[in-house]
Amino acid sequence: MIRAAVAGATGYAGAELVRILAGHPEVVITALTSRQYAGVPFDRIYPAMGGIITRQCDEFDAESVCGRADVVFTALPHKLPMEIVPSMLKYGCKVVDLSADFRFSDPKPYESAYQPHVAKDLLSKSVYGLCEVFADEISDAELVGNPGCYPTSVLLPLVPLLKADMIDATTTIADSKSGVSGAGRSPSLTNLFCEVSESFKAYKVAAHRHQPEMEHILSRIAGKDINISFVPHLLPMNRGMQTTIYADLKENAGDEAIRDCLHEYYRGRRFIRITENGRPPDTRDVRGTNYCDIGFVADRENGRLILMSAIDNLVKGAAGQAVQNMNIMCGLSETVGLTAVPYPV
Amino acid sequence: MIRAAVAGATGYAGAELVRILAGHPEVVITALTSRQYAGVPFDRIYPAMGGIITRQCDEFDAESVCGRADVVFTALPHKLPMEIVPSMLKYGCKVVDLSADFRFSDPKPYESAYQPHVAKDLLSKSVYGLCEVFADEISDAELVGNPGCYPTSVLLPLVPLLKADMIDATTTIADSKSGVSGAGRSPSLTNLFCEVSESFKAYKVAAHRHQPEMEHILSRIAGKDINISFVPHLLPMNRGMQTTIYADLKENAGDEAIRDCLHEYYRGRRFIRITENGRPPDTRDVRGTNYCDIGFVADRENGRLILMSAIDNLVKGAAGQAVQNMNIMCGLSETVGLTAVPYPV
Amino acid sequence: MIRAAVAGATGYAGAELVRILAGHPEVVITALTSRQYAGVPFDRIYPAMGGIITRQCDEFDAESVCGRADVVFTALPHKLPMEIVPSMLKYGCKVVDLSADFRFSDPKPYESAYQPHVAKDLLSKSVYGLCEVFADEISDAELVGNPGCYPTSVLLPLVPLLKADMIDATTTIADSKSGVSGAGRSPSLTNLFCEVSESFKAYKVAAHRHQPEMEHILSRIAGKDINISFVPHLLPMNRGMQTTIYADLKENAGDEAIRDCLHEYYRGRRFIRITENGRPPDTRDVRGTNYCDIGFVADRENGRLILMSAIDNLVKGAAGQAVQNMNIMCGLSETVGLTAVPYPV
């Protein structure tokens, strides 16, 4: 059994990790930490877990946590992980970090989007945990930077076509829509029920910190600098992320070629489902699951590809992919513990 | 492995059965039937199940279904089950019927609420499948009438206190609120998104067909006729049912006695959770699960007990309890296949 | 034209007052105050009002506000109004206070539910602003305590039947459900979108501070002490309040007598609509309006009356009734400025 700890267990992503790990057949949870709720049983914070996760939350202490865990998930705000991860690695733990701190191999784009990096030397060792793309590197990693939710929803449909040189990546536009849970559990005016309900709007237009992350990875794959236009929007729902991507087709490749490219690239990867006949993926179909559903329509009039993806921002966009990373890092099948049947409604 | 079939698999309750059975470690699904979608793969109707439930839906045929199944779940509209269940039993299948057709041991209340009963002789053999109350009878049953969602949410909190003679059952009022999935998947004006969203109202006030069902069971337990006032309301959400019950306390029993009564009655029954300190149960905490959370507050000023319950109308109120019944009928632990960890959010 | 000021204009009730007053044909808004947003144009806080309410919010100053206004609406947290209202009355303003501070004629129940009262002498002068019940007193008042949202939804259906001695008030149970806007605009975990959405639960069971307010008024009308059981619930919607009331019928009066009693009492009162044939009132039908829709069903089996009401908690439950009070205090028709046609959907 893998001994797993979650640092920052009481935020939404942390709690979702707890949910998934608690049902994982190869995992035993050995520590949950929370600054705000130290000393409080987890199921008092999340009564849904009543009688299931009765473990008390601890203050974070690297030595104590690492003494009890083989793998630590850090579900903490940016900046904290880069301060504590180095010591955790020294204690011999594998780490999956859900913040942005270890998603960049180069400190520059990180620092321009976030803040000065205090663990730069680890960036060359950390692996970007987009499982279906970088599984080989992940399998050897001690430290994985778990991708952001938006980058996951943008990169998974885009990467195969970019690698196959079927699209002109410099024309890429990603129009994303996210459920509210991505904003976390801290009280704020903008996330009040009355402010979100019956509302839909864009935010951080062409200014979201996930954009440099996408561009960093796309550039790495393309072997040249790629800039995209990225506009996130806020949806009045808890879970779910849908992205519609527009990019010029290079040779106006046929539908079959596009379909083959996606199927070929994701052959054997259970969490990627390519929809048939251009059926647009729906967030409800991936709710609570680690799936990324992908569909496409070629707009022939304009020589443009329209790619669509749907994920659950808390699962494939956070906790689910983190556990998938753990599975790969630990030599398990990537799907273990992630195969719950989705709700029909 | 138990071979299970679902007749009426494409309605919401049927599809929820498919979800739960597909994840059940002791079950293999051998048939799904649907009049409307015969010949169509299940995952084309519910794309969430894409690649998971690819089996095609069949027309219902008793011989064919029973030849393939040990247990058949009938998730069909009232009236159909009583026409087809007799032959299914003859073929040697166990049957869990989710309609009202086999919930009454006496045809009279059934016929006054529904229609003439055409399989009256089975009513003495069928068992009312309120698992935590009638487990002994269920374990010997070939045919179980799975309780209605409202009766489940009303009876589970009420039965222990009625049995302990702590409340005056003749003063009982049940004010229930249900998510929309209880209304099923047939298109109708009243269930359109625009009609339900931003709306809350009572319906079928003191005239819902689940009321005779509750009274039938309460009367049986009390050993005398019990009438209650029951008012259902429609909630703008998919899943979830909350009931607040008011009843006069007989001797103004103390909080501890009430709590003990509930704990004692449900000792060892994992799906019943009694909240602490009167914390009101929340539908979100039981979403997607087979739990029934129960809380209470004694209104001392008025000598009245206020009991509250929360269930998922599609799970404990339908498909989950149906599978729990199957477990009991087949000699399994009642919890098998029903222990998915709830969503934190 | 009536010069009107709103103290506490940027909370939800305050902003709703601004909305209604801005459309009132006999009113000109002369001051909006806000501690948090002093110096900020109102439409920057509520962009919906862009170009409509461009007035800047001021710090509250009794002299300055009263110098500019004939009527002041105080939409402030409990406790503040009793500190500032006395001086405002001295400056000659009429005051409609939306807090609980002036709803009780007797300081005792107020003090047991809230805190020590510092303007007790005003309690004998203040009038409880339940417009359809106390219009005569309101028309002479300088100070009105605007009713709470829950008391409005409970009292309006109940009062006529209590006055006509048709129900046994001591058996009254009120089961209420409220939209989230009643909780105000201050960030808090419990009002986050993700905490409210897909959730339904009771709160402050038999312990809400609006209960003493209801009992105070009911006792006054009945001429004897009345205790009721009151359970509020939180609905996943912005606006709307539904209450289902249960009370024993005294003589098992017929449906026609009940209907006549309600119609007679509310004859000529435009904001009260009695539904036909027991149709349950729906919150969507009163959204954004000052209506209180009332329906009833007599549960003959149990000799019990089931009364239902629906209001918009921010309008008839707060700002709308406040403006209606102003209309009555100022000698206008009570309906002026409150007759916008409701949304069909």
Place this chain on the structure above:
Amino acid sequence: MIRAAVAGATGYAGAELVRILAGHPEVVITALTSRQYAGVPFDRIYPAMGGIITRQCDEFDAESVCGRADVVFTALPHKLPMEIVPSMLKYGCKVVDLSADFRFSDPKPYESAYQPHVAKDLLSKSVYGLCEVFADEISDAELVGNPGCYPTSVLLPLVPLLKADMIDATTTIADSKSGVSGAGRSPSLTNLFCEVSESFKAYKVAAHRHQPEMEHILSRIAGKDINISFVPHLLPMNRGMQTTIYADLKENAGDEAIRDCLHEYYRGRRFIRITENGRPPDTRDVRGTNYCDIGFVADRENGRLILMSAIDNLVKGAAGQAVQNMNIMCGLSETVGLTAVPYPV
């Protein structure tokens, strides 16, 4: 007073027309027609209107309706209006048609998207009722084709910049999101609450019938053929439409120039609000109103303009703009009857 009739008054757009017309100071409603509800009082279909719109719905009869009305609004499914409008014009009525039948000056694009046109001769006389763009023509029109909701949300932000030659229209992508009321009131599986709630997806990708309408108008304005990519998405809310548009900037014009262009074009047009500093417009801020809020951000890295708009699909996208058209056709100020103050929440 203008005598107004609504043909098809009981659909959502028709009922919204009734709402707006009932509050219009220069209008008296003289006829409401409905095939489905002929003989039924309007407020029995929409209880929100109880006591406000008690008029009975009639079967449509051109002579009878036109004898009573100066202006007729046809809120009917495509195809019906072109059959009945010719005779209505002969009876001397002005007509605002909310279907697509009279939106195209050329039958070809209409016929390729819809069906053969049977009143082609009227197409040269009908005017496209995008009020802020074609007011001059509208003021002389007897017949107005009221724009579709999506075209309204796309054209209003785009037209000024296209006219000023600041964007390369051939690069235009419009990613739109609509509330469910746009789908109408006919029961269908896809619009059930349980199917829409917690769901977000694209539909009719690059295949929606509103796309030819947009292209028809854009081409007319540009003086050359314009094709765009248009992807509509379905939002889990009743009312509201948000569109994010992407188009290459021609000369990489500065923010101020873009802003000036929009402000200049819409000077004096009250229903267009340009947000400040790129603040993204929010559907909630225009709910129930005739506003179109427009914001923009220039993505300098990519030389691309990101334009955003928000409207209420039932108001500016249907009934509100229809009444605005009537105002212009009848020589009134375009804002009469359309100035209700928006809800703050």
